[in-house]
Amino acid sequence: MKEIRIHARAGQGAITTAALLGSVYFLKGMYPYAFPHFGAARMGAPMNAFVRVDSKPVRLRSQIYEPDYVIVVDATLMRGFNCFSGLRDNGVAIVNQKEGMEMPKLKPRQKAFVVPANDIAMKTIGRPLGNTALLGAYAAATGEIEMEDLFKAIKERFQGKAEQGNIDAARQGFEFVKNQSKEKR
C-alpha cells in the first residue's frame, strides 16, 4: 500500500490532482481511493487531498498521517505548518516552487524536489495551476507511474486546449525532475 498526501488551498485543484493520480493507478489495474479533507469550507482555506492505493481494494478510511509521498501545491502553507509531518523515512516530497519559501530539514533517506510548477503552468496552460506539472514531477521522482498513463488520465479529464496544455505541463514537470536528477549525478 502506498499513501500520498496533497497539501493545497481550497480552489487550487488538489481534488483534481488526487483524482488524476487515482485514475493513473486505476489504469495500472490497481485499487486507488482518492479523497479530500476540507478545513473551513471556503476558497483559500488550507485543505488536504489524499490517495491511498493498493493491489486490492482499500478499506482503510482514515486520513493519511504517515505518507510515502507528499505533494505541496502551495508552498505558503509551509509557513508555520509542517507539510512533511509523518513523511516516511524514505519518503519523497514534490513542492511547487514559491519565492522566499523555506524547505524543512530532511531525514537522510528522504528526498524533496522543488518544481517551478506554476511557471510551467503559466507557459502551457496560461493559468497558475501547477497540478499536472507536479504530477509529471511525481512520475519522475517516484517512478510509481508511467507518463503514458498520466497522459491518458489527462485526456479523459480535459478537452481541447486544456488537454494539450496539461499534457505539456505534465511532460515539462517530468523533464524538470529528470534533468535535475541527472545534474546531481
Added chain:
Amino acid sequence: MKEFLEGSRAIAEIVKRCRPGVISAYPITPQTHIVEDLAQFVADGALKCEFVNVESEHSAASVVLGGVAAGVRSYTATSSQGLFYMMEVLFNIAGMRLPLVLTCANRAISAPINIWNDQQDSISLRDSGWVQMYAEDIQEASDFHMLAYKLTEDASIMLPVMVCMDGFILTHGIETVDMPRQEEVDKFLPPYRPLYKLDTADPVSMGILADPDYYMETRFAIQETMKKVLEKIPVLTQDFSKAFGRAYNGLVEGYRIDDAEKVIVALGSVCGTIKEVVDELRSKGKKVGLLKITTFRPFPAQKVQEALKDIPKVAVLDRALSLGSYAPVAAEVKAAFFGKKKGPKVISSFIAGLGGRDITKDSIREVFSLLTAKEVSCEFIDLKPELLKEKYE
C-alpha cells in the same frame, strides 16, 4: 464495467439507471454533487425525468411525495439539517405507504454547525417508518439503490428506503466501482407498477384523517411490514447476486467472528477501517472480529443474536448519540440480548467520529483495548481533554 468514480457520481449514475420520473432536491453539503450530476443528466437529455427545483428540503420531500403518489418512481437526496427539515414529510411518506428512495449523505447536526461526517442525521430518523441501509463502500452504496427500489416497490412492503452513506468519506471519495449496464438494471428493476395512485379518472384520497377508531391499525400495519422487510431483504440480495454477481447479506455481515473473543459492532464506512485492524490483530494471534450492521431499520435483532451469542465481549461503536441515554446502536444490541440465555458477558458502548473527528486505526485499537471485563457505556474515543478544560470568561 469497472470505473474509477466519485461516490456521488456513482449514486447519480445508478439513480439514472433506475429511471426515476421525478427528482426533487435542495443542495446541501455533502449531498450536493449527487443532485448536481442528476440535474445535469436531465438537462442533457440523458435522463428523461422531471427535475423540480425547490426552495427547501421540505418542498423537495413534498414534491417527491406527490410524484410517487401519482404513480411515478421518484428520488431525492439530502443530509443533516436538510433531512431534519424533511422530517414531517418523511413520516407522511411512510404513513401513506409510498415507495420512495432517498440517499442520506451522512453529516453531523448543528449546533455548532459542522459539515463533516457522523450519523446523527439518519439515526435520529430511525422511528420514521423508513427502512435504513448503511453502506460500507461506494460499491455497496451504489448497489443498495437498486435493492432499495426493488424493496420499496414490492407490493408486500410499500415502505420508503433511506440509503445512508458517510458524507465526504464515501460521497467525495473516489474508488473503483463496478457499474451495471442499463439493460442489466432494467432486467432487475422493471418499471414501477403502482397498486394505487392519484388519478383524476379514478380518484382516491391519500393521507386523510384517521381518527382514534382507525389510526392505530395503520401503525400496527407498518410494524408488521417491518418484520416482512427482514425476510424480504435476504431474498432480494440473492436475486441481486444472481443478476450482478455481488453477494450481500443485506442485514448483517460477520467478519472473522467465528472464534472471536472480542467483536466490534458498527455501521457504515468505518467497518472498512475496523476490518484492517481486525486483520492486523489476527496476524498477532488476537481473536477479534467485526459485525457490520447493514440494515438498521428494521433492526435485525435475531441475526445479531445469532452472530454474537457465543462472543464473550462485544463493543458497539456509535457515530451518533441519544443524548442523555445509551448510544443508539448500543441500546439495540443490548436489548437484543436481554433475557436471553446465551449472549456476550460484556456489551460495552463507544462513541467515535462525531462531526468528522477522524477514526484512525489507533482509534479502533483503543476500542479493542478498552473492551475488558469491565463494561463501559458511551465511552468517548479520541476526546481532547484540553478542550474540555476551556472556560467561558
